[in-house]
Each structure stands twice: as structure tokens, then as C-alpha cells.
Amino acid sequence: MTRVVLGMIGLGTVGVGVVNLLSQEHHLSLKRIAVKNIGKPRPVKPPCLLTADPYEVIDDPEIEVLIEVMGGETPALEYIRRALSKRKHIVTANKEVLAKHGPELFKLARDNGVTIFFEAAVAGGVPLISTIHKGLEANRISAVTGILNGTTNFILSRMEEVGESFAAALGEAQTRGFAEADPSADVDGYDVAYKLSILSALAYGRFVRPDSIYREGIRNIAADDIAAAQEFGYRVKLVGSTCQFSPDKLSVRVQPMLVPLTHPLAAVSGSNNGILVAGHAVGEITLVGPGAGQMPTASAIVGDTINLASALMLPDFASYFHPAVESEWATTADAGEFVCPYYLRMAVADFPGVIGRIGTIFGTHNVSMQSIVQRGVKEKGARITIVTQDVATSNMNAALDELRSCNFLLEIASVISIFKPEFSNVH
Numbered sequence: 005m006t007r008v009v010l011g012m013i014g015l016g017t018v019g020v021g022v023v024n025l026l027s028q029e030h031h032l033s034l035k036r037i038a039v040k041n042i043g044k045p046r047p048v049k050p051p052c053l054l055t056a057d058p059y060e061v062i063d064d065p066e067i068e069v070l071i072e073v074m075g076g077e078t079p080a081l082e083y084i085r086r087a088l089s090k091r092k093h094i095v096t097a098n099k100e101v102l103a104k105h106g107p108e109l110f111k112l113a114r115d116n117g118v119t120i121f122f123e124a125a126v127a128g129g130v131p132l133i134s135t136i137h138k139g140l141e142a143n144r145i146s147a148v149t150g151i152l153n154g155t156t157n158f159i160l161s162r163m164e165e166v167g168e169s170f171a172a173a174l175g176e177a178q179t180r181g182f183a184e185a186d187p188s189a190d191v192d193g194y195d196v197a198y199k200l201s202i203l204s205a206l207a208y209g210r211f212v213r214p215d216s217i218y219r220e221g222i223r224n225i226a227a228d229d230i231a232a233a234q235e236f237g238y239r240v241k242l243v244g245s246t247c248q249f250s251p252d253k254l255s256v257r258v259q260p261m262l263v264p265l266t267h268p269l270a271a272v273s274g275s276n277n278g279i280l281v282a283g284h285a286v287g288e289i290t291l292v293g294p295g296a297g298q299m300p301t302a303s304a305i306v307g308d309t310i311n312l313a314s315a316l317m318l319p320d321f322a323s324y325f326h327p328a329v330e331s332e333w334a335t336t337a338d339a340g341e342f343v344c345p346y347y348l349r350m351a352v353a354d355f356p357g358v359i360g361r362i363g364t365i366f367g368t369h370n371v372s373m374q375s376i377v378q379r380g381v382k383e384k385g386a387r388i389t390i391v392t393q394d395v396a397t398s399n400m401n402a403a404l405d406e407l408r409s410c411n412f413l414l415e416i417a418s419v420i421s422i423f424k425p426e427f428s429n430v431h
């Protein structure tokens with residue numbers, strides 16, 4: 005096999021994993037790696053020259069493929085742009101850059117006859133990108149739904165299995181290296197939103213602007229919610245989904261949801277990811293595996309690199325690997341149009357007629373209750389847990405706004421959507 009010359013930007017945790025795996029691929033020659041600090045001790049001996057100047061890698065005419073594992077939007081975006089303009093193929097795990105600038109970057113790749121490989125950008129070691137891009141080409145994808153962030157899944161699993169608070173479970177995730185010192189990207193849902201933008205592009209041909217994606221994180225999930233979910237036959241998961249809402253709109257959301265214990269997603273534990281892909285021909289398939297970590301991510305990057313190197317000798321191969329992505333951004337449905345059941349936990353003053361007044365307010369806004377449980381608490385009145393029937397988010401929000409104006413309401417502690425199996429198979 006012809007030797008393929010590679011360059012790399014970044015030699016952090018994932019980069020070290022990439023170097024270790026590339027050492028087994030003798031037809032792939034890593035010529036130069038750009039790093040921020042050349043003198044920094046590393047757990048692997050670099051197999052090639054290190055440089056503090058990324059342009060020494062990008063502008064090297066011998067390097068055919070650039071592996072970008074530095075992460076973050078800037079300056080990675082500028083490096084990828086320049087490399088594409090220099091007609092270098094890109095292998096990247098950078099979900100943020102792709103989600104925010106995908107239309108521009110894929111057009112730039114097409115214009116220069118090169119391609120971008122990005123299996124590692126979504127679900128780490130799970131072959132999700134290649135499955136949708138090539139494995140399911142005969143299908144019209146109706147929905148992609150799942151657990152797309154291993155850090156939050158670890159935290160929620162820990163809260164349930166060990167009984168820890170959110171703060172304690174987050175601390176354990178940080179100790180184990182699953183969460184960053186600043187965990188906002190994970191626990192506030194940004195990471196999943198980036199991934200949903202990319203998945204929307206593959207499934208429906210257009211990226212979604214990340215700030216157009218409905219986003220809720222898990223910071224407000226409490227032990228009481230975990231316990232109530234179990235009592236009602238559910239498990240709390242952070243679920244991301246993209247589906248065709250109408251011929252010209254997508255519904256794209258990331259939010260904590262109560263998932264029925266009988267559903268496959270409820271069984272995805274620890275730091276694993278679990279994704280359901282629904283197609284008109286294949287039905288629904290489930291992919292489960294490690295969504296992050298050094299070696300799963302490195303595996304996806306090196307797998308992409310091997311695939312790319314195998315194709316380089318073919319004429320006009322780049323066009324085969326280009327996803328059918330348009331340069332325009334997708335239009336998204338209004339968040340208020342989403343319909344699902346809801347779980348509510350609130351505290352109210354404990355006097356006669358309160359539940360009747362809640363029922364009247366809900367009825368005014370077309371919110372139908374499936375069940376209501378009241379437990380008395382001397383200091384804080386009564387604690388009420390409600391599960392609703394299907395309701396539009398806009399109606400639910402209007403009912404909650406009216407409740408907040410009532411003098412009997414002490415607190416609305418939690419409002420969590422309930423997952424329905426058909427969400428993952430919308431046709």
C-alpha cells in the first residue's frame with residue numbers, strides 16, 4: 005500500500021491515543037505534530053518532529069492529510085480553513101467547529117476537491133456517522149434520537165445507582181476524567197446540541213445552527229426526581245433528538261427526559277452512548293458503546309484516517325465521501341410546538357381546594373393530568389407530583405406561568421418531559 009503522509013495539530017489525551025494507534029499502521033507516516041508547548045512531558049514519545057507553529061504542518065506540501073485534535077472553535081477553525089484551501093484532507097473530532105461552520109467548511113472542501121472525515125465528532129467509538137452516511141443510504145431517515153453525552157449519562161447513572169447528589173456525581177465524573185473542570189458544555193447540553201447539528205446534516209442535508217436548537221441541561225435534576233422517576237417506571241436521561249417535523253422544518257432538541265424502564269435507552273448506563281436511528285426501510289436500529297474517552301475517540305480518528313488513505317489512490321474519490329450537505333442552514337420548528345407528556349414536582353400550601361384550582365388552570369390551557377400524587381410536608385405545605393397526558397410545550401408553559409401567579413404555590417421544583425417510544429420513530 006502506498007505510504008500516506010500525515011500531519012497533526014494537538015497532542016493532548018486524544019492525540020496521544022492517536023499516536024499509539026498510528027504506530028501499528030506502517031503505511032501511515034506521521035511527519036509533524038503542532039503542539040502548544042514543545043517541552044511539555046508527555047506519556048508517549050513523539051514519533052516525529054514537534055513544532056509550535058501549526059502552519060509548518062498545514063503548509064507542508066508533502067502532508068496530504070491533517071488530523072485536528074486540538075478541539076475548540078478558535079483557532080482550530082482557521083487551521084482547518086487554511087488546510088482545506090491547501091487541498092489537504094481533514095480528519096477531525098471537532099464537533100463545535102463542524103456544528104457552527106459546517107456549511108462553509110464542507111463547501112470549501114468540495115471546491116478544493118478534498119474531504120472531511122469526522123466519525124470521532126459524534127459518539128466517539130460508536131460508528132454512528134458512517135452508519136448514517138453510508139450504511140443507511142437506501143433509507144429516508146425519520147429520526148435520530150439518543151443519549152449522546154457520556155458525562156451526563158455517567159452523572160445521572162451515579163445519582164440513581166449510588167444515591168449521590170448532582171454535585172457529588174459531577175465531582176466523581178471530574179475525578180475520573182469524564183468531565184472538564186468547567187463542565188458547562190456537557191451538563192448544560194451544548195455538547196449534545198453540536199452533535200445534533202451534525203447528525204441533522206447527515207440525516208436531512210442541512211446543518212442546524214446550534215443556537216436554534218432547544219436546549220436544557222441536567223443541573224436542576226434532583227435526587228427527588230430520580231426517585232420519583234423510578235416510582236413511576238422511568239429513568240432520567242439527557243436525550244438529544246432530530247426529526248423531520250414538517251417538509252421544511254426539523255424538530256431538534258436536547259433535554260432531560262423520563263425514559264420508560266422498558267425502553268432500550270433506559271438500559272444505557274455509565275459513560276456509554278446509545279442512539280436510535282429510524283429509517284423507512286430498515287426500521288429502527290440501536291447503536292450502543294463508549295461515546296468518549298481517549299481510545300474510543302482515537303479509534304474513530306485512526307479508522308477514518310485508514311479509510312481515507314485507502315481511497316486516496318482512486319480518481320475523484322473525494323466526491324464519493326462528501327456528505328450531501330447543502331450550504332443553507334436548516335429551519336427549525338418552534339419549541340412550543342413539541343408535544344409530549346410532562347412530569348411536574350411542586351410544593352403548595354396545604355389547604356382545601358388547591359388541587360381543584362390546579363386542575364382548573366390546567367384545563368384552561370388544555371393540559372390533561374394522567375396522575376397526581378400528594379404528600380404532606382409540615383414545614384413546606386404539600387408536595388405534589390403530577391404526570392400529564394400529551395400536551396404542547398406552549399400550553400404547558402402557559403399553565404405553569406399562571407400557576408406561578410397563584411398565592412398557594414410555594415415552588416415549582418421540576419418540569420421534565422417524558423419520552424415516548426414513538427419519538428424515535430416519527431414518520
